[in-house]
Amino acid sequence: MATSIISLRRTGLSDWLIQRASALVLLTYFILIACQLLGSVDYISWRGLFDQTWMKIFTLLAALSLAAHAWIGLWSVTTDYLTERLLGPKGKSIRLLCQIGTSSALIGYVIWIIVIVWR
Amino acid sequence: MLQVSLYRYNPETDDAPFMQDFAVETGGRDLMVLDVLELIKAEHDGSVTYRRSCREGVCGSDGLNMNGKNGLACITPLSDTVKHGRLVIRPLPGLPVIRDLVVDMSLFYAQYEKIQPYLQNPTPAPTIERLQSPEERAQLDGLYECILCACCSTSCPSFWWNPDRFVGPAGLLQAYRFLADSRDTATEDRLSKLEDPFSVFRCHGIQNCVNVCPKGLNPTKAIGHIRTMLLNRAT
Ligand code: SF4
Ligand code: SF4
Numbered sequence: 471m472a473t474s475i476i477s478l479r480r481t482g483l484s485d486w487l488i489q490r491a492s493a494l495v496l497l498t499y500f501i502l503i504a505c506q507l508l509g510s511v512d513y514i515s516w517r518g519l520f521d522q523t524w525m526k527i528f529t530l531l532a533a534l535s536l537a538a539h540a541w542i543g544l545w546s547v548t549t550d551y552l553t554e555r556l557l558g559p560k561g562k563s564i565r566l567l568c569q570i571g572t573s574s575a576l577i578g579y580v581i582w583i584i585v586i587v588w589r
Numbered sequence: 590m591l592q593v594s595l596y597r598y599n600p601e602t603d604d605a606p607f608m609q610d611f612a613v614e615t616g617g618r619d620l621m622v623l624d625v626l627e628l629i630k631a632e633h634d635g636s637v638t639y640r641r642s643c644r645e646g647v648c649g650s651d652g653l654n655m656n657g658k659n660g661l662a663c664i665t666p667l668s669d670t671v672k673h674g675r676l677v678i679r680p681l682p683g684l685p686v687i688r689d690l691v692v693d694m695s696l697f698y699a700q701y702e703k704i705q706p707y708l709q710n711p712t713p714a715p716t717i718e719r720l721q722s723p724e725e726r727a728q729l730d731g732l733y734e735c736i737l738c739a740c741c742s743t744s745c746p747s748f749w750w751n752p753d754r755f756v757g758p759a760g761l762l763q764a765y766r767f768l769a770d771s772r773d774t775a776t777e778d779r780l781s782k783l784e785d786p787f788s789v790f791r792c793h794g795i796q797n798c799v800n801v802c803p804k805g806l807n808p809t810k811a812i813g814h815i816r817t818m819l820l821n822r823a824t
């Protein structure tokens with residue numbers, strides 16, 4: 471039986487694919503931004519760029535990619551270094567605290583970006 | 590004269606591990622590191638403890654950390670490892686030390702056990718043997734040669750941090766050995782046990798494992814094959 475990639479259950483494989491796909495989105499997005507910045511930027515052209523619907527959608531996609539990418543990466547870091555093996559019985563609560571901190575910050579950033587771009 | 594610094598720890602008498610220095614007369618010969626250990630045990634201190642058996646790179650029992658690099662003491666010549674006349678010998682990193690250079694390999698073996706390192710095939714066995722074509726047999730080359738010395742897994746940072754959840758390079762090389770075997774029919778079951786975020790995917794391709802394997806095997810490549818199999822299975 472084949473397991474679907476789109477199923478909500480998190481596997482190592484889906485994490486791995488999301489890492490790669492989101493990296494691709496971010497790379498394209500920042501190349502685009504860099505190209506804009508290389509040309510002369512003023513408020514009008516910058517505003518004009520972000521007023522276009524495709525750019526708003528692209529920005530939202532980049533924000534979501536950044537959040538997903540950072541979450542998977544930082545989740546790996548916390549489960550590598552903030553463990554009961556390394557920190558003793560307190561490891562679980564320290565890890566949980568850091569993960570809650572990271573995820574709330576990331577959700578906050580995404581909402582913030584949506585507010586800025588879609589206002 | 591070779592300056593040898595040995596990791597010593599006897600939990601019954603020592604509060605903490607310490608390094609002990611020995612000046613060993615090698616007579617200018619390019620000995621193997623195991624020979625140096627035997628010399629120390631015979632002529633300096635009979636209580637120095639380490640594992641060894643075959644003394645020819647076959648049994649995998651004398652995996653050690655020599656001047657910072659894991660390897661088999663019996664097939665590592667001094668000329669390969671000694672720098673500035675000094676040799677620092679420590680136990681394999683990341684595993685609990687039982688005494689001196691002897692580590693507790695339970696975590697390592699538990700990961701090996703997890704991948705079910707035996708042929709699974711419920712179809713009735715033929716009278717003589719399950720045949721393979723030369724091509725099918727060739728798929729196992731570079732995999733079956735592993736002697737489970739643990740040099741690779743104990744040089745892998747991912748295994749240091751999660752030795753209970755990340756299978757590690759040695760276990761994964763063997764996992765692929767059975768996934769690649771044309772006679773084994775448990776492929777689906779094997780893959781489903783490997784798809785979680787830890788077992789395989791904690792490998793970040795650092796390739797320390799490839800760098801140290803005394804048998805010249807390539808666990809990173811095998812891990813790549815497993816990842817491809819998982820990917821194909823999911824799409
Ligand atoms: S390539 Fe993977 S298994 Fe090998 S040392 Fe690096 S993380 Fe460990
Ligand atoms: S893959 Fe190489 S280093 Fe790892 S256990 Fe097998 S023989 Fe030893």
Ligand code: FES
Nearest residue numbers: 643644648649663
């Ligand atoms: S003693 Fe057997 S591998 Fe070194």
